[in-house]
Amino acid sequence: MFTTKKIVSIVLVLLFAWPLTGVAGSLGKGEPTGTPGExxxxxxxxYVEPNKSPIVFVHxxxxxxxxxxxxxxxxxxAYANGYETAFIDLYPTKNMWDNGQLLANxxxxxxxxxGEKLIVVGHSKGGIDAQAALVHYNxxxxxxxVITLSSPxxxxxxxxxxxxxxxxWLAGILGSKSDATYSLQTGYMNQYRSQTDSHPNVNRIxxxxxxxTAWGHFGSSLYWGGLYLSAYGPNDGAVTVVSSRLPYATEVSVGDWNHSGIRQGSSTFNLFEPHLYENANFANTSSSLEKNTSLSNSYYKGGTYQVNTSEIFAVEEGVSEITVDWISDQKNSTLILKDPDGQIHSNFSVNEEPDYSPFADAYHHSITIPSPKAGQWLMEASSKNENFLMGVFYKSNINHDLNISxxxxxxxxxxxxxxxxxxDQIEAAITLxxxxxxxxxxxxxxxxxxxxSSSVKIPFLGAGVYNITIDISGQSSQGRxxxxxxxLSVxxxxxxxxxK
Structure with missing residues (x-):
């Protein structure tokens, strides 16, 4: 009698016996649900060349x-190039410890x-799960x-x-908080890196x-993520280039791919194919890329309301552009943005957030205003039982001059x-x-x-992750x-x- 694993494998072999055609698309939407452990x-x-290793793909x-x-x-x-392949189902929402143990088996x-050693190709968090399996679960x-494609x-x-x-609270309402998302906080990952990079197994493989570095056009599914992450450097709409690197790894390429496109065979296979041979040997060519220090490029407010609500935000002088992004659990919100002179802007684009985002199933209502007037801006919203997060992104010199350490x-x-x-006019309300x-x-x-006072002492509440929200208000040199x-996360x- 066949085991479940073997039955599933044989079914997939029969499925793969016919050529599959695929085009680039969104990750997750409409995909068959996997069974963790299969x-x-x-x-x-x-014909398989003797020196070509089997490839194992990790989602x-x-x-x-x-x-x-x-x-x-x-x-x-991979098939057309003569490679044997296997595909793994892990837990879609569990951390690297649970997935690493499962993947090791x-x-x-x-x-x-x-009957021979494997090449592992991991996309996004799959690369972290793969390293956990190799390092911590032997x-x-x-x-x-291991080859990682935009792994954070x-x-x-x-x-x-x-x-x-x-x-x-919005991520919680959307149901997108999970052990996996929690483990991807930068503070948590600093702790994970300290446990992993000094481990005796880390240099065995x-x-x-x-x-x-691509996040698509305005209003596309990855644009908002890319805009937010742009304060931290080049990114693909979900992961920064800096985060995709390991100090002891060989960086094969940084290219014009978004987070979904980088896993497409037509995008990257030919670049990592030379590394799939058993006797391949390449020197470490990892390069460094400094983080962007413009951490203060945005402003956030959020909440919930029954029928209508409004939010006010300031625009200082010299701002070349603002983008207002209203993230909501409602697709059909009515939004009106008014500038300091009362001029109305209402041409919002609407896009759904991709599945691999912490805000999966949310809707982005976005608008960009070039050369915005300085002063108080008013956002008016109406919907039924709406939960929202308003983000305002500024292109301004203040982004570079205001810093936090x-x-x-x-x-x-x-x-x-x-x-x-x-x-001497900077104030901040800090939520820890x-x-x-x-x-x-x-x-x-x-x-x-x-x-x-320029500083605040962070109290010690115990070992763990400290997520810090800093709401800053101040005056520009011209009094605006x-x-x-x-x-921040530490x-x-x-x-x-x-x-660190």
Missing amino acids: WYLGTTPN GLNSSASTWWVENDMYNT QLEDIYNHF AFPYVHR HHGSELADLAYSRWAG PYYTFGG ISNDRELTIYSDGETVEK IYYEDEKAKPSQIKLIKNED EFNRTVI YMDKNENIV
Whole structure:
């Protein structure tokens, strides 16, 4: 009698016996649901060169094994190039510890099936799960090397946003908070990197990385993520290039791919194909890319209302462009934006957030205003039982002049390096949310930074993730009010040290 695993594998072999055609598309939407713990065999090519290793493909957040063949030509491309393949289903919403342990068992089974070492290709969080399997669950004897396609090795600032003061409750309502999203906070990933990068197993298997820099046109599904992450450097709409890198890995390429396109066979297979041979040997060519320091490029407010509501935000002088993004659980909200002179702007584009986002199933209502008037702007909204998060993104010199640092002794300092900000007029309301772990109820406290002080001490509440929302108000050098919101995530260990 066949085991379930073997039955599924044979069904997939029969399915793959006919050529599959795929085009680039959105990740997750309409994909068959996978069964965690199953793996599937691709059709064996007529001839397999002895030095070509089998490829094992690992999916990312909120996805399944079918992401490699549904609206994707990756399987077809590998088959056409004479490679044996296997596809793995992990838990779509669990952290790297649960998935790493599960994946380690699957890799052993697949290794025994092929009778030779494997090449693992992981997309997004799949690359983190793969490293957890090899390093922490001792699956390295079954693998030649690992290739990661835009994996957030250092976390994603979008996950930080999902657990912040203004956005955390919305992500919870949307049902997109999970152990996986929690583990992708940059503070959590700092702790994970400290546990992983010093582990004796980390250098047993070579790693090769890819990063993307495209997030599509205005209003596209990845545009908002790319706009938010642009404060942290080049990104693909979900993961920054900096986060896609490992200091001991070989960076194969950083290209004009978005987070979905980078997993397409027609996009990247020919670039990582030279690394699929058993005897391939390449020097470490990882390059460095400094993070953008313009962390203060946006302002956030959020809430819920029954029939209508309004929000006010300031625009200082010299702003070349603003983009207002109203993230909502409602598709048909009525929005009116009024400038300081009462002029109405209502031509909002509407787009749904992709499945691999912490805000999956939300709708973005977005509008961009070039050369906006300085002063108070008013957003008016009407809908029924709407939950929303309003983000305003500024192109302004203040973005570069306003900075935030956290010292090793937990001093959070807000300061200005330039001439566009009145340094003695900066105030900040700071909301600190402490998470002992993903299961514990968070603790929330508020801190205030007044005009006469540049720093605030972050209290120690215990080991865990500290998600910090900093709402800044101040005056420009010409006396205009400005607003900004900065969201940070840090991990403090039991000795009250910030893990970096």
